[in-house]
Amino acid sequence: MQFGIFSVGDVTPDPTTGRTPTERERIKAMVAIALKAEEVGLDVFATGEHHNPPFVPSSPTTMLGYVAARTEKLILSTSTTLITTNDPVKIAEDFAMLQHLADGRVDLMMGRGNTGPVYPWFGKDIREGINLAIENYALLHRLWREDVVNWEGKFRTPLQGFTSTPRPLDGVAPFVWHGSIRSPEIAEQAAYYGDGFFHNNIFWPADHTKRMVELYRSRYAHYGHGTPEQAIVGLGGQVFMRRNSQDAVREFRPYFDVAPVYGHGPSLEEFTDQTPLTVGSPQQVIEKTLSFREYAGDYQRQLFLVDHAGLPLKTVLEQLDMLGEEVVPVLREEFAKGRPAEVPQAPTHTSLLKAKEAAV
Amino acid sequence: MKLVVVSAGLSVPSSTRLLGDRLAAAVGRDVPAEVQVVELRDLAVEIAHHLTNGFPGKRLAAAIDAVTGADGLIVVTPVFSASYSGLFKSFFDVIDKDALTGRPVLVAATGGTARHSLVLEHALRPLFAHLRAVVVPTGVYAASEDWGAEGLDGRIERAAGELAALMRGLSTARVPARGADGFEVVPFEERLAALRA
Numbered sequence: 229m230q231f232g233i234f235s236v237g238d239v240t241p242d243p244t245t246g247r248t249p250t251e252r253e254r255i256k257a258m259v260a261i262a263l264k265a266e267e268v269g270l271d272v273f274a275t276g277e278h279h280n281p282p283f284v285p286s287s288p289t290t291m292l293g294y295v296a297a298r299t300e301k302l303i304l305s306t307s308t309t310l311i312t313t314n315d316p317v318k319i320a321e322d323f324a325m326l327q328h329l330a331d332g333r334v335d336l337m338m339g340r341g342n343t344g345p346v347y348p349w350f351g352k353d354i355r356e357g358i359n360l361a362i363e364n365y366a367l368l369h370r371l372w373r374e375d376v377v378n379w380e381g382k383f384r385t386p387l388q389g390f391t392s393t394p395r396p397l398d399g400v401a402p403f404v405w406h407g408s409i410r411s412p413e414i415a416e417q418a419a420y421y422g423d424g425f426f427h428n429n430i431f432w433p434a435d436h437t438k439r440m441v442e443l444y445r446s447r448y449a450h451y452g453h454g455t456p457e458q459a460i461v462g463l464g465g466q467v468f469m470r471r472n473s474q475d476a477v478r479e480f481r482p483y484f485d486v487a488p489v490y491g492h493g494p495s496l497e498e499f500t501d502q503t504p505l506t507v508g509s510p511q512q513v514i515e516k517t518l519s520f521r522e523y524a525g526d527y528q529r530q531l532f533l534v535d536h537a538g539l540p541l542k543t544v545l546e547q548l549d550m551l552g553e554e555v556v557p558v559l560r561e562e563f564a565k566g567r568p569a570e571v572p573q574a575p576t577h578t579s580l581l582k583a584k585e586a587a588v
Numbered sequence: 589m590k591l592v593v594v595s596a597g598l599s600v601p602s603s604t605r606l607l608g609d610r611l612a613a614a615v616g617r618d619v620p621a622e623v624q625v626v627e628l629r630d631l632a633v634e635i636a637h638h639l640t641n642g643f644p645g646k647r648l649a650a651a652i653d654a655v656t657g658a659d660g661l662i663v664v665t666p667v668f669s670a671s672y673s674g675l676f677k678s679f680f681d682v683i684d685k686d687a688l689t690g691r692p693v694l695v696a697a698t699g700g701t702a703r704h705s706l707v708l709e710h711a712l713r714p715l716f717a718h719l720r721a722v723v724v725p726t727g728v729y730a731a732s733e734d735w736g737a738e739g740l741d742g743r744i745e746r747a748a749g750e751l752a753a754l755m756r757g758l759s760t761a762r763v764p765a766r767g768a769d770g771f772e773v774v775p776f777e778e779r780l781a782a783l784r785a
Contacts, residue, residue: 362776363783382783412771413779420776432643443771451776493640502645 229563230574231556232272233265233548234307234464234531237285240538243482248538254284255291257541261534262295264545266302268552274307274337274531279346282488289322296330303576304330307426307531308339308407311368312360313350315384320371320392327397332577337405337426337462338365340414356383358413365404369421372401400584403575405462405529408440415440419447419459424574426462429520430533431489433502437463438523445525457571462529463520466505468539469550473508479543480507487537510554517555518562526567528574530559589755591621592658596628596665596676597698604698607730608664611696614748615660619755624658626651628675635675638682648682656687660694660755661721663712667699671711680715689720692754694747696728705729724750 235258241248249257262273273295275285285291292304304326309319319336327334340357341347347354363381370377371392380386396402405424408414409432418425425444427437441461448459468483470476477496484496484507499505506516517530532551535544573579593612597604605627612623628635634648644652655661665676695712699705708727716723726747734740 359779359783362779366780366783412773416773416776416779431641436643439770443773447773490641494637498637498645499641502643 229527229560230271230303230529231551231559232270232274232303232305232529232531233261233534233551234272234274234276234305235261235285235535236276236307236533237278237283238488238536239282239284240488240536242538242540243486251284257535257544258285258291259295259298260541261544261548262302263298264548265552266299268548270302270548270552270556272303272305272529272531274305276307277310277341278343279310279313279349280343289326292334293326293329296326296333299333301333303333303335305334305405306336307428308337308341310341310346311338311364312340312357313346313352314364316364316368317371317384317387317390317392320368321394323402324372324392324394324396327402327577328394332397332400332581334577335403335405335575337407337424339407340411352383358411359383361414362417365406365417365421369401372396397577398581398584400577400580402577403580405460410436410440412440412443415444416447419444419453420451422448422451422453424460424462424528426464426529426531427524428464429504430464430466431503434504434520434523437504441524454572455570457525457568460572460574461524461527462531462574463524463527464504464531464533465517465520466533467513467547467551467555468507468534469510469513469547469555471509473512476507476509483537483539491537510550513555514558514562517559521563526563526571528572589619589621589659590654590657591615591619591623591660591662591755592654593623593625593662594628594655594664594676594679595625596673596679598629598666598673598675603730603732603735604664604666607696607698607728608662610744611662611664611694611728611748611751614744615662615694615752615755618749618752621660621755624654626654628679631679632675635678635682639678644682652683652687656683658691660692660751661688662694662696662751663716664696664698665712667697667704667707670704671707672697672715677715680719683719685719687719688716691721692724692751693721694724694726694728694751696730696747698730700732702729702731702733705731722754724754726750 239254265273275288277288279286288306340361377390405426406414406418407426427440429437445456445459449456468480481496506513534547593608595605595608631648634645638644665672693716697707728743728747
């Protein structure tokens, strides 16, 4: 099972000091967090993609390429790549390039994005969000698998005799996850292609995540990719840890109370009760994370959000130390227990290449 | 059949709740109905949290399930600033926009004076028309003075009779069928094909 972190890339004032980091500081902090993830033995770093303030990561492959050059094992991913407003041709090119530079340590997560004004800035209509995701990905899927593509669709200028370069490393397309919080159409899309399905699992109650994952699993089997248990599932999670759980609550509360998305809303206690957010000791994080398996089944990838709401870099790096030293080793061991042999690991470039060679 | 009363009254006792109860009792005399009352006052904080978080708390989720699963609805709001109360509107704002399609609804309101009675026609009826509910022709408005005057009984009976008739006749009308998990699944090939067309 893979463990990692995903970042939104928000530039948020630290509510305890009132200081807002500069964009440069935040970008460098994201890189420092990625490097730390490898250092402490995590498997994945995923960056968000946004095109408006207060977010910095508008150019994911630039950042991931830089991280790739300074790491050796870390899988570089996204959370998410905007399949709606990006040109699928450019996604195909950018991520194939990254794949070569990173020696295959690349996958990506498709998403639609959530801020209304971004669509018109890129000449798109948010009401067509699902259709854009469907058509653009159908083209991207072909661009990585067919050397010469003739194509015509609703949303993009036609292609005649087009070859996306560089071709994917070893002729193997990067593995794709489809991320969605509430759209069954996206779970259906992931199932149709036999791709992975990722639920961010942060803002909503567990029973909602459960329904989405169950839908994906049953449709994955429907399309003949394997049993429901063999479908490739990823989950998010959000944690803040201190050795003593009361210290964690005391330190995180001022950040929680004014955090983007859920701040100024429910209390920390209500939110930890109703959603997967865990604020407490490493042991509490272990217990809560292990409980995800009860509603999502044996799954392949667990990503944690640790660096948002204005938390200082030093604090985030301490969180990563605890994740790497105390939490993830136990999770690896516990999740392996009782995991049926036929449940696959998350696909990597190596495993996909092996499967491709075996099929020839 | 399930009859649900949504009451946005704030005081205890509340004339809004009282009007809802009288309407429900009158409907119950015409059709066998299991009555459930949803008091929005008790859900006010959860409704506000739903607006900021995007998901309902447990009690609000149960109330939404009751309302969207009802065969008939009686909705009663006090008049605030020439319209339904903000709490009343917020509750219907967090319900899925298609969930009340075809649902028989009786609209009712209370106020300090009869001068606001057209709030039923100018505010409540358009809201439920937007939600594609079927609103009965008679709405019931009760001003303070109506509780001590003749006429309210007759309006309650007429409106209740209309709702009961709709519940008997239209209770089979429902939103499109969904799977056991609550999702409507369109096979992916159909979605792809629709884009090629």
